[in-house]
Amino acid sequence: MSGMQELPGSVVEGLRAAFGSAGYTVDGVAERLGKQANGALGRNETAPAARRTDSGDALDTMIRLFLLQRTVPEGLVNKAFPGIDLVAPGIIAISGGEARAVLDIRPFAEDEREWWVVADPTPGLDGRREAMRSDYVLGIAPASLSLIHLTVPIKADRALDIGTGCGIQSLHLADRVNQLVATDVNPRALQLARWTAALNRIDLDVRDGSLYEPVRGERFDLIVSNPPYVISPPGGDLTYRETGYAGDAVVEQLVRQAPDHLTDGGWCQLLANWTCVRGENWQDRIATWTADRSAWAVQREQLDPSEYVELWLRDAGLHGSPQYTTRYDEWMRYLDDHSVEAIGMGWITLHNVEGTLAAESWPYEIERPIGPHVLHRFERLEGLPADLTALHLRVADDVIQETTGQPGAEDPATIVLRRQRGMRRAEQVDTVLAGFVGACDGDLSTGQILAALADLMDRPVVDVLSDYLPQIRNLIVEGFLNY
Numbered sequence: 330m331s332g333m334q335e336l337p338g339s340v341v342e343g344l345r346a347a348f349g350s351a352g353y354t355v356d357g358v359a360e361r362l363g364k365q366a367n368g369a370l371g372r373n374e375t376a377p378a379a380r381r382t383d384s385g386d387a388l389d390t391m392i393r394l395f396l397l398q399r400t401v402p403e404g405l406v407n408k409a410f411p412g413i414d415l416v417a418p419g420i421i422a423i424s425g426g427e428a429r430a431v432l433d434i435r436p437f438a439e440d441e442r443e444w445w446v447v448a449d450p451t452p453g454l455d456g457r458r459e460a461m462r463s464d465y466v467l468g469i470a471p472a473s474l475s476l477i478h479l480t481v482p483i484k485a486d487r488a489l490d491i492g493t494g495c496g497i498q499s500l501h502l503a504d505r506v507n508q509l510v511a512t513d514v515n516p517r518a519l520q521l522a523r524w525t526a527a528l529n530r531i532d533l534d535v536r537d538g539s540l541y542e543p544v545r546g547e548r549f550d551l552i553v554s555n556p557p558y559v560i561s562p563p564g565g566d567l568t569y570r571e572t573g574y575a576g577d578a579v580v581e582q583l584v585r586q587a588p589d590h591l592t593d594g595g596w597c598q599l600l601a602n603w604t605c606v607r608g609e610n611w612q613d614r615i616a617t618w619t620a621d622r623s624a625w626a627v628q629r630e631q632l633d634p635s636e637y638v639e640l641w642l643r644d645a646g647l648h649g650s651p652q653y654t655t656r657y658d659e660w661m662r663y664l665d666d667h668s669v670e671a672i673g674m675g676w677i678t679l680h681n682v683e684g685t686l687a688a689e690s691w692p693y694e695i696e697r698p699i700g701p702h703v704l705h706r707f708e709r710l711e712g713l714p715a716d717l718t719a720l721h722l723r724v725a726d727d728v729i730q731e732t733t734g735q736p737g738a739e740d741p742a743t744i745v746l747r748r749q750r751g752m753r754r755a756e757q758v759d760t761v762l763a764g765f766v767g768a769c770d771g772d773l774s775t776g777q778i779l780a781a782l783a784d785l786m787d788r789p790v791v792d793v794l795s796d797y798l799p800q801i802r803n804l805i806v807e808g809f810l811n812y
Contacts, residue, residue, distance in 0.1 A: 343413035351387035355438040448495040458646040478698040485550035496522035554599040562663035591681040605671035612688035623684025702751035718776030
């Protein structure tokens with residue numbers, strides 16, 4: 330595919346009709362394959378699915394062609410897509426009466442919405458690991474789904490999807506944003522994003538350019554990005570994951586420049602890798618990027634340099650290739666030259682209001698989608714009054730208390746409050762704070778409850794307030810207590 334050709338309207342409508350008629354949806358595919366074959370396909374193994382898709386009907390043809398990357402007789406393709414020319418736009422190729430998919434078109438569902446996503450074929454099926462083309466366009470992947478789950482559920486007038494790739498983030502935003510702009514530096518990605526939008530009848534303003542260049546002078550209520558954040562030496566040629574920026578500079582620039590392109594109170598959310606440099610605190614580094622804006626950085630995983638290099642060499646299909654060890658050594662030297670002792674992997678959310686950065690490591694299981702919790706956490710943090718004593722608090726419905734101790738002991742050795750939703754945090758508390766939380770039914774104010782506890786302990790109220798109000802503030806911010 331060359332140039333920026335549009336997908337002909339006849340092909341768009343023909344594909345939609347064919348997919349709909351065959352039941353080529355997430356549920357339709359899952360039902361046809363069954364649990365075992367579906368699970369194997371999720372592990373990039375196609376043999377069980379091939380055994381269940383040999384009927385020759387339209388749905389089996391579509392599954393074999395696009396999801397299994399098997400060759401299919403030309404006659405079956407013509408039956409599945411009657412009167413539709415899939416060769417001219419470069420969707421399939423035909424040789425010797427056999428058709429193969431040049432692109433991957435697969436169903437995607439979220440809540441009650443159904444879409445089809447156009448991307449390059451999934452690499453690594455059945456153990457095959459060919460090196461990917463430099464302008465490879467990634468389809469539905471764990472990272473893109475993570476960003477979907479992270480995005481705050483707000484209605485917006487304008488939204489920007491930086492590094493759109495196949496356009497999946499724009500699909501996610503389409504029904505709650507009036508104007509969508511998607512950018513990328515990869516012409517092939519821009520083309521496939523246009524095709525994804527057309528196939529799903531979404532109005533998408535697609536623009537060519539790096540970072541904020543295509544939207545200079547414009548502002549948005551929401552910016553999302555799954556950028557090419559891989560920290561690698563010069564010479565990496567996979568556009569979807571690598572740039573010419575040194576270290577984590579591409580993420581830094583996205584964060585630093587975000588306020589200039591956000592409306593007041595707007596949001597910027599991105600997936601990120603960042604360097605953990607010897608002698609520096611990674612939280613402090615990111616704080617220089619977010620400056621005086623309210624922000625939250627969560628490190629979901631941290632890898633040492635060798636683990637990181639191995640991860641991305643495998644991702645590129647280079648494991649076992651002649652250039653593997655050479656590239657490995659180059660990459661390790663590059664990270665060592667930049668004093669990188671580890672690489673953090675996670676997300677950053679910036680809210681364009683005055684505030685500070687909260688940065689933490691949280692490798693534990695979380696609720697998905699996490700976006701509603703992210704929004705509520707910022708609302709609680711930014712809306713809390715300086716004086717908490719007048720608040721009438723209630724315990725969140727998902728909070729449980731766990732105690733441990735010796736059998737028969739008068740008091741537990743430890744008390745832990747645990748949330749079942751959101752970040753699913755656990756906070757260890759003492760008997761006083763546990764008693765306070767237990768009394769939070771909305772009837773008495775925070776000040777009244779603490780005064781009663783002070784009286785029970787025969788302690789000055791001012792001391793109890795000083796000791797426990799900071800802890801109570803934290804429990805409110807983290808959603809244990811509502812007001």
